[in-house]
Amino acid sequence: MPTTAPAPSGEREINQQLAAEFGLSAEEYARVLNIMNRTPTLTELGVFSVMWSEHCSYKSSKVWLKQLPTKQPWVIHGPGENAGVVDIGDGLAAIFKMESHNHPSFIEPYQGAATGVGGILRDVFTMGARPIANLNALRFGSPDNPVTKRIVDGVVRGIGGYGNCVGVPTVGGEINFHRAYDGNPLVNAMTVGIARKDRIFLSAAAGVGNPVVYVGSKTGRDGIHGATMASAAFGADAEEKRPTVQVGDPFTEKLLIEACLELMQTDAIVAIQDMGAAGLTSSAVEMAAKGNVGISLNLDAVPARETGMTAYEFMLSESQERMLMVLRPDREELARGIFEKWDLDFAVIGVLTDMGQLTVWHHGKLEADIPLGPLNDQAPLYTRSTIEPPKREKLNPARIEDRIGLTGALRKLIACPDLCSRAWVWDQYDSTVGGQTVKRPGAADAAVVKLEGLSRGLALTTDCTPRYCFADPELGGCQAVVEAWRNLTSVGARPLAITDNMNFGNPEKPEIMGQFAAAIRGMAAACDALAFPVVSGNVSLYNETGSRAILPTPAIGGLGVLDDVTKAVGLALQPWLDVVLIGATVGWIGQSLWLREVAGREDGAPPPVDLTVERANGDFVRARILDGTIRACHDVSDGGILVAIAEMAMAGGTGCRLVTHPREIPGHAFWFGEDQARYLIAVPDGIALIRAADTAGVPAMRIGTSGGKDLTLPDGGTISVDELRRLHEAFFPAWMDRGTTG
């Protein structure tokens, strides 16, 4: 341990002004001075600024996140590890997480989205899991905004470019458009992997004297201060931030997956962590802090892509496809052999110490010497002020005129950007690699992936309805969790747990923090009532451009299990079945897509959620799927019953004749209202099913009979399934490939 202060490096004077440029407040910089008891070096200032950034420290959100339920008997590891881990039976665990790459995807859509996929994959295979599925929840600005098309094109190509190459199927996700995302698209990527539950790898370092090993790609100057960028709102200079975006190399990632999984078959690894946001800094600090040990790094040993890099640049680089490991010293050569076989760099760059410090050496100079305890314990934590979001008034559907009738509204809704076919997007993602995809994108409410060699399967979904969240964040947060649960239920799966990706605006504004707090409240209530805990997650704040915030978007990634995957059902309607609606309908039109697309209004209170009813209706539907009664199932969500039946008809190429709706509800409210806790199911014997529902206390009514080539509406209007498909499939190709928004 040297007694002299580290040598100064860098040319700029280290002071409060520089600290401010690095994103530290005056109070935070004072805290740094207090901890260091001297002026920090440039490298030290860099370490503090990224570790204390919103992105790495969760300083604004932590107090609220603690309210989320995280425990159930099947949860093996909840939040705090690289990803969440749940027991799925057969001695196996599912490891999954969703993470945002919003800011980079606006600046450089292809690489931003691609590296988002790469980053979340690493979070999952770091823990010992082979990734078996990717999903992504995307939100884009208005299609009328000329920028949106370029962003959609880049993001879709980036997700495909990376996911297709690493050979992990992209099986699901969602896409919304709204002008609130014009300057700030959301790219939330989710990965699910499978590991033996007795072979899970964690990040807590242990064993003073054990080697710290760097593997993967070389380090370059890309992505320096990426975590800080992700912790600030965009101004007009967003384009100038392009150099802070990293460049992805999916080929190296694929090699890294195979090499790490091969090494994980041995007993060589003590601890392992990917280098994500804040690169070498955060992986080294987190591993050491979790294990209560010190860590000493020698940057001369770090594989570098460029010459002349400084200690500051090495520590803050966010070059992709890199991992940090602590190995058993007697297994170092075994590990080196595996990484050399896969043509990957392998370098011992440090050692664990008992000093409690992060020390960084470069060219024989001590560039950083930071006490790890205070770096973590004294990280800022804010209970920011909140304003309770105002409640909206319930709309009376009878007072909203239906000008275009049921057929006209259906034509309009199934063709609109938020409801039209996503095939143009999915067709660019490899959804079948691995040979285990049972339900591909669009085939069912949740994707279904079989576990190789077993009868078990996983159901996966991502969900959030941002317009509900904006109108009522508490209800919106609750509804997002409930919809994920419902989508898993709709394929017959037993919902197990969720990962959350909290996308919000600037937390320093009380109304934004109020949205955040309310959404957490709603989510927590739903997680509790449905025994559907949060096991991992990510927070993305400062999603604003020019002080305009996005819609609050707590995206939920849900995971469920099917013990017998052959029982999974999709939404494709088959002929000569009764179509039965499960769940009660009052005709809730506030915040519905009908209201926005047909009546041109975005107001009213969103549909209420009754968690007891949700559970009862869902449990009833799941049991009928598993006993083989139900042939097709689709939850009723955006666009209401008529859109749901149209989607089932298009998926199965089969028409349906609908019955007259109850007289006490206006037609447009009954057919397009978005009341919750509802499913459409197709069964051979509707009467028997309704009798069983009555016994269970679950509302059920027959709304139609399948067959033929047309959808026949209760008002006598008819529209063929072929015509529905033409309308449904028109938007994306016309917009993206032919340059019109028609």
Add this chain to the structure above:
Amino acid sequence: MKAGIVIFPGINRERDMAIALKQSFGVEPRMIWHKETELSDVDLVVIPGGFSFGDYLRCGAMAARSPVMDAVHRHAARGGYILGVCNGFQVLTEAGLLPGALLRNASLRFLSMDCHLRVERSDTVFTSRYQTGSTFRAVMAHGDGNFFADDAALNRLEQQGLVAFRYATASGEIAPEANRNGSARSIAGILSPNRRVLGLMPHAEDLVDPLMGGTGGKPLFDSLAAA
């Protein structure tokens, strides 16, 4: 017949291929690392799909110069069977074991979707369990599947009966809308002159189980198992 699957770095459909082979052959195929130099223990060499060496120079170009390829050439010269699917087809054209090249899809976008393949002849070791002129469903997943060769080479392929599969509609018609990647003369798969080497762009191996949506690709592996 004993099968082996060649693993180049970046290959990613080796597991799918192994499942399909095992289902028809009853035994696990051997996994062959790309630095191996001896293949005399296998009758069928399979080069699966993926992104060998990241497809960084040109799809399949670096794999075609990998150490194992000398052994693959020797295997071909002694009349051994070779199946290259997707990236494997690209490797075989780059290695000169099959004519032509696979260019970027005409749409310039990756295409992941079902397609229908028409069987052009059933008197080969790869197609004996199909009927000539029948169609089956397979999965395509590629960015560079647009088969190209000059007219003389295409004429030669057709005259010698070396076109194994064509993209077609579900009812077996050859039509532009069924040829999504823009391949010359709708060609999806071709044979070597001795009909023992097959290059095929779509993934027959991903539709061999009704649970995954169909079994259209299974006869290809059953054909090989029966050889």
